[in-house]
Structures are given as C-alpha cells and as structure tokens.
Amino acid sequence: MSKAHHRKKQPALVRQQLLEVAARLVVNEGMAAVTLDAVSAASSVSKGGLLHHFPTKNALLDALFESLLDRFDADIEELMRGDPLPQGRFTRAYLKAVSGLKDRPDDSKSWTQVTIALLAEPRLRLRWRQWVQARAEEYVGTDSSLDAQIVRFAADGLWFADTLDSHDINNALRRDLINRLVDLTGK
Structure with missing residues (x-):
C-alpha cells in the first residue's frame, strides 16, 4: 500500500x-x-x-479569485477597524487596500494576473461586479456620496496604472495623491 x-x-x-x-x-x-x-x-x-x-481549470481559477477576494476583504476589514470615522470608512479602506497592493509583491503579482484575467473572463467580471455591488449596498449609508464614488473610481485607476506599470509616480506624489483622495472621503 x-x-x-x-x-x-x-x-x-x-x-x-x-x-x-x-x-x-x-x-x-x-x-x-x-x-x-x-x-x-x-x-x-x-x-x-x-x-x-x-x-475543472475554471473551478480552480474561480477558487483562486475567491481566495484573493477573501484576503482583500480581510485587508479592508482590518483597515476599517482602525478608522474611527464612519463617514467614508469603507472608501478609505478600499483606497488604502488597493494602493497597498503595490507594496506586497506576491499579492500585487497575483492581482496583476487576475486583473488581466478580469478583462478577458466574463465569469470573473461578473463575480467582481457582484463583490462591488454587495459592498455598495452594505455601505450605502456611509459611502454613497459622489465624492466617495469618485475616490473609489480613482482607486481603480491607480490599481490599473499599477497593474500596467504605466505611470511614473514617485513616492511623494503618490502619497500626496492618496492623501488628497482620503480628504474627499470625509465630505
């Protein structure tokens, strides 16, 4: 045996x-x-x-995506716990989680590949859309302002720029950009 x-x-x-x-x-x-x-x-x-x-391979890739989403959710939850201001809390956490991916090479590389797959795979796009919609519904009272939505779209743009490594943003400019976006979340 x-x-x-x-x-x-x-x-x-x-x-x-x-x-x-x-x-x-x-x-x-x-x-x-x-x-x-x-x-x-x-x-x-x-x-x-x-x-x-x-x-199937798709089942494996779907589970991998869910695993990344679970870690992303955990990062957001941890950031939210450390934020005393309810207004815009989720949006600030989302921005910080997205902008922090670049500082964690393994997560960043995994998310880079998954982001590229999101563009090509309808089932992954649907799952991401469901995640976004669920968070929008969950935080409707604190994170549904126009400014909060602008910040989340800007965070997505930053994520995409990081994924493509398309912009040369030095650390000071990146920090200033993120701080300006954080300021918008309290309005």
Whole structure:
C-alpha cells in the first residue's frame, strides 16, 4: 500500500495547498501556466486528488479569485477597524487596500494576473461586479456620496496604472495623491 493510502485525510489543507501552488504559478509564469497538470505536479497531489477539489481549470481559477477576494476583504476589514470615522470608512479602506497592493509583491503579482484575467473572463467580471455591488449596498449609508464614488473610481485607476506599470509616480506624489483622495472621503 502506498503512503497516500495511510496518510490522514486533510481536505482543507490539500485544497489550500493547491490554491497556493496555483497562485505561485500565476505569479511566476502567468495565468496561462495554471493547468491542472502543472498544479498537480507542482503540489505533489495526484491529478485525481486535484480533480476532487477542483473538477475543472475554471473551478480552480474561480477558487483562486475567491481566495484573493477573501484576503482583500480581510485587508479592508482590518483597515476599517482602525478608522474611527464612519463617514467614508469603507472608501478609505478600499483606497488604502488597493494602493497597498503595490507594496506586497506576491499579492500585487497575483492581482496583476487576475486583473488581466478580469478583462478577458466574463465569469470573473461578473463575480467582481457582484463583490462591488454587495459592498455598495452594505455601505450605502456611509459611502454613497459622489465624492466617495469618485475616490473609489480613482482607486481603480491607480490599481490599473499599477497593474500596467504605466505611470511614473514617485513616492511623494503618490502619497500626496492618496492623501488628497482620503480628504474627499470625509465630505
């Protein structure tokens, strides 16, 4: 009998390992490198084991996207907990979470690949739209002003510029830009 047969089953850990391997492949080689065979080989999980957790590549990529969203949500929640002002709290946290991605290389690279995939994959665009809509509904009382919406659109623009590495913004200008946007959230 093989070792795997006697190994204690830990499906949550195996699932997490598969997602981490998929994320690493995305970061190092791009979204196209995430194949079921590549994830199986890099994780030392049999293809059957992988298929048990993720029956298709799309299921794996969807789960990876959900994992990134969960981390993004956790970052936003943590930032909101540290913000004493209710008006614009979510928008400030969103801006800081988005602008902070650049400072976390692994998250930044993962989000870069996912952002590019968002442009091409209708199901990921729909899931992102659902996330945005749910947050808009949840924070309608504190973050629905025109200024808050402008800040979130500006944050998305900053995110896109960071993704494309399209603008040379020095640290001082970036800090001033973010501070100006933060000022708008209290109005």
